[in-house]
Amino acid sequence: xxxxxxxxxxxxxxxxxxxxxxxxxxxxxxxxxxxxxxxxxxxxxxxxxxxxxxxxxxxxxxxxxxxxxxxxxxxxxxxxxxxxxxxxxxxxxxxxxxxxxxxxxxxxxxxxxxxxxxxxxxxxxxxxxxxxxxxxxxxxxxxxxxxxxxxxxxxxxxxxxxxxxxxxxxxxxxxxxxxxxxxxxxxxxxxxxxxxxxxxxxxxxxxxxxxxxxxxxxxxxxxxxxxxxxxxxxxxxxxxxxxxxxxxxxxxxxxxxxxxxxxxxxxxxxxxxxxxxxxxxxxxxxxxxxxxxxxxxxxxxxxxxxxxxxxxxxxxxxxxxxxxxxxxxxxxxxxxxxxxxxxxxxxxxxxxxxxxxxxxxxxxxxxxxxxxxxxxxxxxxxxxxxxxxxxxxxxxxxxxxxxxxxxxxxxxxxxxxxxxxxxxxxxxxxxxxxxxxxxxxxxxxxxxxxxxxxxxxxxxxxxxxxxxxxxxxxxxxxxxxxxxxxxxxxxxxxxxxxxxxxxxxxxxxxxxxxxxxxxxxxxxxxxxxxxxxxxxxxxxxxxxxxxxxxxxxxxxxxxxxxxxxxxxxxxxxxxxxxxxxxxxxxxxxxxxxxxxxxxxxxxxxxxxxxxxxxxxxxxxxxxxxxxxxxxxxxxxxxxxxxxxxxxxxxxxxxxxxxxxxxxxxxxxxxxxxxxxxxxxxxxxxx
Numbered sequence: 001x002x003x004x005x006x007x008x009x010x011x012x013x014x015x016x017x018x019x020x021x022x023x024x025x026x027x028x029x030x031x032x033x034x035x036x037x038x039x040x041x042x043x044x045x046x047x048x049x050x051x052x053x054x055x056x057x058x059x060x061x062x063x064x065x066x067x068x069x070x071x072x073x074x075x076x077x078x079x080x081x082x083x084x085x086x087x088x089x090x091x092x093x094x095x096x097x098x099x100x101x102x103x104x105x106x107x108x109x110x111x112x113x114x115x116x117x118x119x120x121x122x123x124x125x126x127x128x129x130x131x132x133x134x135x136x137x138x139x140x141x142x143x144x145x146x147x148x149x150x151x152x153x154x155x156x157x158x159x160x161x162x163x164x165x166x167x168x169x170x171x172x173x174x175x176x177x178x179x180x181x182x183x184x185x186x187x188x189x190x191x192x193x194x195x196x197x198x199x200x201x202x203x204x205x206x207x208x209x210x211x212x213x214x215x216x217x218x219x220x221x222x223x224x225x226x227x228x229x230x231x232x233x234x235x236x237x238x239x240x241x242x243x244x245x246x247x248x249x250x251x252x253x254x255x256x257x258x259x260x261x262x263x264x265x266x267x268x269x270x271x272x273x274x275x276x277x278x279x280x281x282x283x284x285x286x287x288x289x290x291x292x293x294x295x296x297x298x299x300x301x302x303x304x305x306x307x308x309x310x311x312x313x314x315x316x317x318x319x320x321x322x323x324x325x326x327x328x329x330x331x332x333x334x335x336x337x338x339x340x341x342x343x344x345x346x347x348x349x350x351x352x353x354x355x356x357x358x359x360x361x362x363x364x365x366x367x368x369x370x371x372x373x374x375x376x377x378x379x380x381x382x383x384x385x386x387x388x389x390x391x392x393x394x395x396x397x398x399x400x401x402x403x404x405x406x407x408x409x410x411x412x413x414x415x416x417x418x419x420x421x422x423x424x425x426x427x428x429x430x431x432x433x434x435x436x437x438x439x440x441x442x443x444x445x446x447x448x449x450x451x452x453x454x455x456x457x458x459x460x461x462x463x464x465x466x467x468x469x470x471x472x473x474x475x476x477x478x479x480x481x482x483x484x485x486x487x488x489x490x491x492x493x494x495x496x497x498x499x500x501x502x503x504x505x506x507x508x509x510x511x512x513x514x515x516x517x518x519x520x521x522x523x524x525x526x527x528x529x530x531x532x533x534x535x536x537x538x539x540x541x542x543x544x545x546x547x548x549x550x551x552x553x554x555x556x557x558x559x560x561x562x563x564x565x566x567x568x569x570x571x572x573x574x575x576x577x578x579x580x581x582x583x584x585x586x587x588x589x590x591x592x593x594x595x596x597x598x599x600x601x602x603x604x605x606x607x608x609x610x611x612x613x614x615x616x617x618x619x620x621x622x623x624x625x626x627x628x629x630x631x632x633x634x635x636x637x638x639x640x641x642x643x644x645x646x647x648x649x650x651x652x653x654x655x656x657x658x659x660x661x662x663x664x665x666x667x668x669x670x671x672x673x674x675x676x677x678x679x680x681x682x683x684x685x686x
Contacts (some may be wrong), residue, residue: 003308007220008137008308008309008312009043009239009290010048011049011306011308011309011345012043012082012309012312012313012435013039013040014039014295014296014297015037015041015078015082015304015305015309016039016042016043016075016079016082016106017035017039017267017268018080018292018295018297018301018304018578019074019077019078019081019082019093019303019443020035020036020039020072020074020075020078020289021036021113021283021291021292021304021566022105022106022288022303023074023077023078023106023108023303024074024108024282024283024678025282025283025284025285025288026106026108026302026559027108027109027110028074028282029072029109029117029281030071030108030109030117030280030281030282031071031072031073031074031279031280032074032205032234032266032278032282033076033205033265033266033272033278034069034072034172034201034203034267034284035072035074035075035078035266036069036265036267036268036269036278037201037203037263037264037266037267038072038170038201038261038263039075039237039264039267039628040236040237040239040242041170041201041233041261041263042075042079042170042237043175043239043241044129044141044239044242044243044246044524045065045168045199045242045246045283046065046079046083046313046316046317046646047312047313047316047317048243048246048316049168049201049243049246049250050063050168050317050321051165051166051320051324052065052083052317052321053318053322053324053325053511054083054084054086054126054313054318054321054324054403055086055094055096055318055321055322056086056094056095056325056542057085057086057088057099057125057126057320057326058092059328060162060163060328060346060350061163061165061325061328062165062321062325063129063166063167063168064126064128064141064165064166064167064489065168065169065170065387066106066129066137066138066140066141066144066167066168066169066183067119067131067133067137067169067170067172068131068133068134068138068140068141068169068170068171068172069134069137069170069171069174069175070118070119070130070132071117071118071132071138071200071280072130072170072392072514073115073116073118073119073313073353074105074108074173075114075170076114076119076126076127077100077105077108077114077119077124078105078109078533079098080098080101080124080126080127081098081102081104081105081126081305081476081511082305082309082318083100083313083315083318084126084308084313084314084318084429085100085126086096086097086098086099086125087099087114087125088125089548089561091291096196096201096395099114099124100114100115100124100126102303102305103311104623106303107304113402114296114415117132118130118131118132118340119131120121120427120469120470121443121470121472122470122471124477126395127140127442128140128443129144129443129470130466130469130470133462133466134172134174134175134177134178134181135174135175135178135179135181136178136180136265136436136438136462136463136649137169137171137175137183137442137557138141138169138171138176138180138181138184138198138436138438139173139180139181139183139432139433139436139437139439140436140437140440140443141167141169141183141196141198141440142184142185142188142193142196142303142433142436142437142440142686143436143437143439143440143442143444144167144186144440144441144443144444145167145188145193145195145256145440145685146191146193146197146415146437146440146441146442147440147443147444147445147446148163148164148165148166148167148195148444148453149191149193149195149405149420150201150411150415150420150421150446151163151444152164152391152420153248153258153344153419153420153421154390154421155339155342155345155346157335157338159642160334160335160338160339161164161331161358162328162332162333162335162346165195165199165286166195166196166197166249167195167196168197168199169196169197169198170198170199170201171198171199171200172201172203173200173201173202173204173205173206173211173215174206175196176200176219177214177215177272179432180432180433180436180462180649182222183429183430183432183433184433184434184436184437185198185223185226185256185258186430186433187427187428187430187433187437188226188228188256189223189226189227189228189255189256189414190227190417190428191320191416191417192254192255192256192417193255193256194248194252194253194254194255194256194257194415194453195245195256195257196256197249197256197259198256198257198258198259199259199261199657200219200258200259200261200494201260201263202219202260202261202262202263203263203264203265203274204277204280205265205274205275205276205278206266206279206289206295206499207279207280208276208277209276210276215246217259220232220258220260221521223248223258226575226677227255227256228255228256228257228258229248229249229255229256229257229258230257230258230260230506231245231248231249231257231258231259231260232245232259232260232262233245233259233260233261233262234262234265235262236261236262236263236500237267243259243346245259245261246259246614247284249568251620253514258293259630261482264278264281265278266278266279266291268291268294268295268381269283269287269290269291269294270287270290270291270294271290272287277340278371278573280290282679283355286450298516299427300654306537306592309443309527322672324592325560329565331587333460336662339461341357342589345390345391349391349445349446350423350445352445352473352529352530353529354447354526355388355390355645357388357413357459358388358526359388359526360388360521361384362381362384362519363377363380363381363508363519363522363601363685364516364519365377365516365519365544365546366402366544367516367544367546367548367549368515368543368544369543370541370543371514371515371539371541371542371543371544372515372516372542372544372637373537373539373541373542373573374514374515374517374537374538374542374579374580375402375403375404375479375480375514375537375538375539376404376515377514377515377516377518377519377547378404378477378479378512378518378519378521378522378535378537379403379404379405379406379565380447381404381518381519381521381522381523382395382407382449382477382522383408383409385523385526386407386412386423387409387488389397391445391446392423392446392447392448392449392526393407393423393424393425393435393441393446393447393448393449394417394425394438394449394450394451394475395415395425395426395449395450395451395475396426396427396428396434396450396477397427397428397429397430397431397434397450397451397452397456398427398428398449399451399452399453399479400424400426400451402453402479402480402539403451403452403453403477403479403537404479405449405477406424407423407424409653410540410582412424414426425450427450427522428570431452431459431460432455432459432460432462432463433452434449434450434452435464435467435474436461436463437450438450438463438467438473438474438475438476439463439466439467439470439474439487440640442467442472442473442474442520443470443472447473447475447526448474448475449474449475449476449477450474450475450476450477450514451477451478451479452476452477452478452479453478453479453480453485453492453494454478454480454481454482454494454497454536455480455485455491455492455493455497457478457497457500457501457534458497458500460476461500461580462548464476464501464532464534465504465505465670466506467505467507467532468504468505468506469506470505471506471530471531471532471641472530472531472532473526473529474530474532475525475532475533475535476528476533476535477534477535477537478494478497478532478534478535478536478537479537479538479539480492480538480539481494481496481498481511481536481537481538481539481579481580481634482494482495482538482579482580482619482634482669483495483634483653483657483662483665483666483669483671484538484539484540484618484662484665484666485539485578485636485657485662486539486540486659486661486662487660487661488525488659489657489658490656490657490658490659490661493656493657493658493665495635495636495653495655495657496635496636496638497590497635498511498536498633498635498636498639499635499636499638500640501534501536502607502608502639503639504684506531506534507531507532507534507608508524508525508528508531508533508604508608508609509533509534509536509607510524510525510533510534510535510556510605511536511537511578511579511606512535512537512544512556512579512605512607513542513543513563513577513579513580513581513582513583513605514544514578514582514583515543515544515583516545516547516553516607517519517551517553517556517603518535518537519552519553520556520557521535521555521556521624522535524556524557524606524609525555536579538579538580538676539605540580540662542579542582542583543583545563545582545583545586550562550563550586551563554605556603556605556606556609557609557634558604558609558610558613558617559604559606559607559608559610559611559612559613560602560603560604560605560607560609560610560613560621560622561602561603561621562600562602562604562621563582563585563586563600563602564586564589564600564601564602564603565599565601565604566598566600568685570598571598571599571600571623571626572597572598572599572626572684573592573597573598573599573600573628573630573678573680573683574599574600574602574622574623574626574628574629574630574645575589575599575600575601575602575629575630575676576602576604576622576629576630576631576632576640577601577602577604577631578604578605578633579602579605579633579634580634581605581632581633581671582601582632583600584632584671584672584673584676585632585673585676586601587673588630588632588673588674588676588677588680591673591674592677592678592680592681594685595661595681597680597681597684597686599680602621602622602624604643607639607642612650622643624645627645627646627647627648628647628648628674628684629644629645629647629649629683630648630651630676630679630680630683631643631644631648631649631650631651631652632634632650632651632676633650633651633652634652634653634666634669635652635653636652636653636654637650638651647683648683648684649677649680649683651670651671651672651676651678651679652669652671653669654669657669663669
């Protein structure tokens with residue numbers, strides 16, 4: 001007898017559930033309960049609604065699926081396997097290999113498997129963003145939805161609707177407790193992102209027990225207040241009700257949608273369902289058998305995938321996605337003929353390339369003893385580059401007048417629900433959501449930036465860290481970089497943040513020392529197509545060095561370079577500095593020369609870029625035989641000893657700052673050219 005549609009749906013749902021149980025059981029750890037609960041919710045989304053072609057997983061107009069509750073990773077891995085999503089090679093070619101094979105499911109959480117404990121972008125094809133830290137996927141999804149709106153506003157034309165994708169995000173109680181998700185939801189509601197749907201797994205369970213221990217708010221009322229369309233589904237096993245909910249999202253044209261699904265964690269497990277025991281640990285062999293019996297599943301079968309199930313996914317998601325993608329590709333072929341310039345931009349964006357001659361006219365600043373704050377020169381550099389890179393866009397956390405990151409040339413506009421083509425973003429006082437959204441925008445091919453004061457990098461650090469893990473070209477601009485903030489006092493004066501940022505592997509941190517170095521800081525950031533950059537800039541003016549006397553600022557691109565050498569290139573002592581302290585090192589060199597001490601000034605704006613240079617170059621800049629070295633920076637010493645050869649001195653901060661004019665603070669804490677001179681002489685025994 002032929003299997004009925006209802007039976008096929010239930011068979012597919014139970015396949016998802018049992019794969020999740022088996023994967024966690026094989027690993028001996030993981031989170032089985034959420035995939036068991038969300039299996040019907042995800043099944044209905046993928047088979048009936050999601051516009052996605054498993055044969056072309058990087059298709060530009062695909063719907064994005066984000067599993068923000070990344071601990072439930074066996075859910076997305078099971079879906080990728082059952083849907084037959086093809087693996088994309090490192091060079092961007094679609095292979096005949098499955099992104100997630102059955103063996104990969106068997107090797108859940110094991111070394112070198114395609115199925116790590118939490119989903120990782122770039123590691124497993126079909127994973128749109130790295131999730132795990134709760135709330136981050138929610139924040140990323142807002143950026144993805146923003147990107148969709150911006151791409152549509154810029155590139156869609158009459159009869160050529162290239163971009164209309166939706167973003168679906170599954171999230172948990174934990175996601176919605178995290179502050180970043182509320183920041184992101186507030187921003188999405190304000191922007192009326194009707195292409196964004198969060199599907200809330202309301203199971204009332206966390207690791208410690210029931211959510212009522214710490215969480216009693218009315219989530220629906222909160223989201224309604226944030227400007228969202230809210231839909232409820234009381235029974236996740238009611239596929240018809242789920243379809244109605246997804247239709248309600250697609251029919252809403254003026255707000256993002258939250259679908260609240262009341263689920264039972266560990267659904268079907270006779271002893272552990274609806275308990276925290278189903279959340280963060282394997283069910284145990286006996287409970288797995290009993291649960292499979294409750295599903296009507298062969299109790300001893302492991303990683304069983306009935307052929308009817310994969311065929312069903314091919315006939316639903318696969319067929320629908322393929323037809324949509326082929327229709328889109330035919331449209332795009334015609335678009336290429338009608339709009340070749342726009343097509344070129346889209347292809348460059350997809351390849352993370354920049355337009356030809358994007359850096360052909362670099363801003364140059366003349367020598368100036370009074371100088372300019374690097375936030376100002378950095379803003380001018382940003383504007384010059386943005387004129388030539390249409391998809392370079394961003395904004396700040398309500399600080400654009402201070403961070404100088406507003407795009408001020410013609411036709412930039414402000415991104416809003418009234419103008420999705422705008423390139424200036426007003427993220428509001430939401431640093432964490434800003435950085436998470438910037439990551440989501442970068443994942444869609446844009447070159448986005450977000451800006452705030454450096455001390456508030458602590459508020460967005462989790463998103464900054466994830467950009468480094470993913471290897472995406474997010475740019476974060478941090479101004480007010482040191483005790484140079486002055487009167488605002490220690491709460492606003494970052495002293496440990498440079499060391500903290502430099503501690504993140506894969507993040508390039510650049511602290512330019514004058515106006516022209518700030519230009520090259522932006523150039524370096526934009527050349528970083530597969531990793532993030534933090535540009536750290538001053539509030540106070542810095543002297544603009546005379547580059548006819550000192551080395552060209554292009555040396556910044558190597559992370560460190562000799563700014564001013566000792567006569568004959570034979571120094572007794574090396575003076576190392578970044579940012580606002582570079583001018584102190586230059587002044588100290590002049591004072592040392594008056595007493596017969598020959599010093600070399602080295603600008604080290606980026607440890608990361610410098611450490612990547614060949615050893616021969618690094619030895620040329622920092623000769624190993626010259627062990628007398630003084631580093632000066634208005635931050636803590638941590639991280640500097642790698643360059644101080646064990647015989648070096650550090651002129652910097654040992655505690656927090658104070659509220660006073662910045663010149664007085666520098667004097668009070670001893671960050672002065674006189675102290676650099678004194679330390680150099682001490683090291684030399686003079």
